[in-house]
Structure formats: structure tokens, C-alpha cells
Amino acid sequence: METQTILTAKHPATWAFSRRLNQASQLPISQKFPSLISKTCIKCKRDEIRSNVPSKKMFILGLGYVSQFFAQELKNQGWDISGTCTSITKKKELEEKGFDTHVFDACHPEWKILDILSCYTHLLVSVPPIENVGDPVLQHQDHLRSRLLRGNLQWLCYLSSTSVYGDSKGAWVDEDFSPQPSKNVGKMRLSAEEGWLKLGHDLGISPYVFRLGGIYGPGRSAIDTLLKKRHLSDSQKRRGSRNFTSRVHVADICQALKASISADLHSEIYNVVDDDPAPRAEVFEFAQQLVNKRWPGLVTTNKSSIERTDPIGEEKRVLNARMKNELGVKLVHPSYRSGLQSIIHHMPDPVSL
Structure with missing residues (x-):
């Protein structure tokens, strides 16, 4: 101590350095060692400290079809949004x-991308599993957990699929139904759900899983398929043989997500589907009626490509009561009929198609 006193008295610069060192010892690790996180992340923290108000910062792993709609709505409300692509x-x-x-690229990740996550208050995960890999991000869950533990995460949601339920022989299923997926994609989804729920619990927050039905909306609907005159893939034809397919319009997914951010919820898993699980052939028939009414003669469809055959695969009807009751969601499009009518109403004339 005596030596230190002599040094600091004779050398003011040394004293100032010692003072900064003592102050730094009280800082969190991200501020002691800024090289561990990105410069952008440090700026986020400083901005929050200066304003003394937690920022609304959403990071989206997988800026796909749904995520882009959701991100745009949040941006319009003043959120800071960042996300990933491949x-x-x-x-x-x-x-x-x-x-x-x-x-x-989750299979060959650059860790500085995950470092950024400690800046964000909200995390949406919209990354599908990969065959022989599973959830590509959860491969690195230890690294991910360490980044998020240093941050200020308040909300975590994983977008899953109703494929986790498997086959109920056409019976109605809700979130309490024991998932029994028979196909590998459903099994991987269920495993990913468990992984993200566990990660959320480890972080001390209440995570959410949204089990989505077949997603459709502007640019992605039976109407778009007809106008683009695309042939159905083999998998689409197989899905066409089902008696029941649960769907959901992208606008209703977005309103469910927004509700989960602000609501005081008691559950973690929610089915996000409309009220009308209908066969694919029925949906295409209605879509063709709408197209022919607006643009007579524009499209002629080979009906054999969407006709129903004997049912195969997983048959289930998915209930959405929990979404309505706990999230307070009133569906914008409770049926594919309303959804498709809205889509074609807002379409320009397809001159180039």
C-alpha cells in the first residue's frame, strides 16, 4: 500500500489508471472485456443505460416468410430489428x-453473430430442423446460452409446426394431446421445441412455442400457385389426399406473436391455426373460382393434380382455443375463404403472368 501511494502521488497518470482499473472491476464481464462482444452490442448497452429505459430490440434467427411480415410490423412500431439468413x-x-x-450458417457459425444476441431483449427463432442435424442453432446451445446470460433477454419464442402431433385419425387435438409424430420432420420439430424450452428456463424466462398450421398469405397461397401455373410437387399432391389440413394466415400469426409479447401468459405452447381444417382440393377449387371470377379464362388447371385420392399420412384437426382465450386473438381470417378473398382483393392485375 505504501509503495502504491508513492507511485500515485508522483505520477497522476498512474493514479488515474489505477482508479479506472478499480472501477472496471465492478463492471459486468461484457464491459471489462469488450473484445468478447461486438462494438454494436456495447453501443446497445450504453444507449440503454443513458435512456434508463429498456429498449425494444428483436433479433430473429431466420428471416423467412413469416418473420419478414412480423419484423415489418414491429419496425412500424419503432422496434430495432435484426436477423439472420443463410x-x-x-x-x-x-x-x-x-x-x-x-x-x-449454423453448421459453420461465425461466433460474432451470436455475440450480438446479448444486446437484444427479444428473440424469435424461425429456423427449421435439418435432416441428420436437427435444430441447427441448438447444436451450439452452450455457446448460445453463455451469450444470452450476459444480456437482457425478456422474451423467447420458437416457431414450430403442428406436425409434432402425428396422427390422431382425424380427431381434434389441443396442446395437451401427447405428441406422437411418425415422420422424421415431426420428431425433429418436437426435439427442437424441447431444446428451446429448456434454454429459456435456463435463462430464467418463460419461453413460448407456437405450433403453426400450414402457412399462407400474400405471395404464398393457392391463388399464387394457380396464377404462376406451377405444377404441384409430389409432396403437395400427397398432402392433397388428406381430409384435414390446418392452416393459418400470416396476419394471424403476427397478431398472436405480438399478443404474446405483452400478455401475462400461463402456458408455454400454443396452437396457431384457423377454425377451418379443410382438404387441399377444396381450397384449390375455391381459389380457382376466385381467379375465374376476377380474370375469366386466365387460368386453366389440370384438376387431376389437386383431386383427392384415398387419405394417407397423418390426419388431425387442430384446436386453437388456448390461443384465443389466453392470447386474446380474434382471427382476422378464421377460414381459408376469408384469407384467399383478401389476397386476391389486394392483387394487381397479373399482366406479366
């Missing part, structure tokens, strides 16, 4: 739409 080409497309985007 290629430079996709990054350029998303940046042209105004999204702050990072390229992230």
Missing part, C-alpha cells in the same frame, strides 16, 4: 427491403 444473395435481398441482416 446466404449473401438473401442478405442483399433483405437489406433492399430495409432489414438489418447477418449471414449465419
Whole structure:
């Protein structure tokens, strides 16, 4: 102590350095060692400290179809949004739409992308599992957990699929139904759900899983398929043989997500589907009626491509009562009929198609 007194008295610069060192010892690890996190992340923390108000910052792992709609709605409400994609080409497309985007290959990750996560208050995961890999991000859950533990995460939601339920022989299923997926995609989804729920619990927050039905909306619907005159894939034809397919319009997914951010919820898993599980052939028939009414003669469809055959695969009807009761969601499009009518109403004339 005596030596230290002499040094600091004779050398003011040394005394100032010692003072800063003592102050730094009281800081969290991210501020002691800023090289561990990105400069952007440090700026986020400083901005929050200065304003003394937690920022609304959403990070989206997987800026896909649903995520882009949701991100745009949040941006319109003043949120800071960033997300990931898997290629430079996709990054350029998303940046042209105004999204702050990072390229992230979960199989060969750059850790600095995950470092950024400690800046964000909300995390949406919209990354599908990969065959022989499972959830690609959860491969790195220890690294991910360490980043998030240093941050200020308040909300975590994983977008899953009703495929986890498997086959109920056409009976209605709710969130308490024991999932028994027979197909590998459903098994991987169920495993991913368990992983993200566990991660949320480890972080001390209440995580959510949204089990989505078949997603449709502007640019992604039976009407778009007909107008683009695309042939149905084999998997689409197989799905066409089902008696029941649960669907949900992207607008209703977005309102369920927004509700979960602000609501005081008691559950973790929610089915996000409409009220009308209908066969694919019925949906295409209605879509063709709408197209023919607006643009007579524009499209002629080979009906054999969407006709129903004997039912195969997993048959179930998915209930959405919990979403309505706990999230307070009143569906914008309770049936595919309302959804398709809205889509075609807002479409320009397809001159180039």
C-alpha cells in the first residue's frame, strides 16, 4: 500500500489508471472485456443505460416468410430489428427491403453473430430442423446460452409446426394431446421445441412455442400457385389426399406473436391455426373460382393434380382455443375463404403472368 501511494502521488497518470482499473472491476464481464462482444452490442448497452429505459430490440434467427411480415410490423412500431439468413444473395435481398441482416450458417457459425444476441431483449427463432442435424442453432446451445446470460433477454419464442402431433385419425387435438409424430420432420420439430424450452428456463424466462398450421398469405397461397401455373410437387399432391389440413394466415400469426409479447401468459405452447381444417382440393377449387371470377379464362388447371385420392399420412384437426382465450386473438381470417378473398382483393392485375 505504501509503495502504491508513492507511485500515485508522483505520477497522476498512474493514479488515474489505477482508479479506472478499480472501477472496471465492478463492471459486468461484457464491459471489462469488450473484445468478447461486438462494438454494436456495447453501443446497445450504453444507449440503454443513458435512456434508463429498456429498449425494444428483436433479433430473429431466420428471416423467412413469416418473420419478414412480423419484423415489418414491429419496425412500424419503432422496434430495432435484426436477423439472420443463410446466404449473401438473401442478405442483399433483405437489406433492399430495409432489414438489418447477418449471414449465419449454423453448421459453420461465425461466433460474432451470436455475440450480438446479448444486446437484444427479444428473440424469435424461425429456423427449421435439418435432416441428420436437427435444430441447427441448438447444436451450439452452450455457446448460445453463455451469450444470452450476459444480456437482457425478456422474451423467447420458437416457431414450430403442428406436425409434432402425428396422427390422431382425424380427431381434434389441443396442446395437451401427447405428441406422437411418425415422420422424421415431426420428431425433429418436437426435439427442437424441447431444446428451446429448456434454454429459456435456463435463462430464467418463460419461453413460448407456437405450433403453426400450414402457412399462407400474400405471395404464398393457392391463388399464387394457380396464377404462376406451377405444377404441384409430389409432396403437395400427397398432402392433397388428406381430409384435414390446418392452416393459418400470416396476419394471424403476427397478431398472436405480438399478443404474446405483452400478455401475462400461463402456458408455454400454443396452437396457431384457423377454425377451418379443410382438404387441399377444396381450397384449390375455391381459389380457382376466385381467379375465374376476377380474370375469366386466365387460368386453366389440370384438376387431376389437386383431386383427392384415398387419405394417407397423418390426419388431425387442430384446436386453437388456448390461443384465443389466453392470447386474446380474434382471427382476422378464421377460414381459408376469408384469407384467399383478401389476397386476391389486394392483387394487381397479373399482366406479366
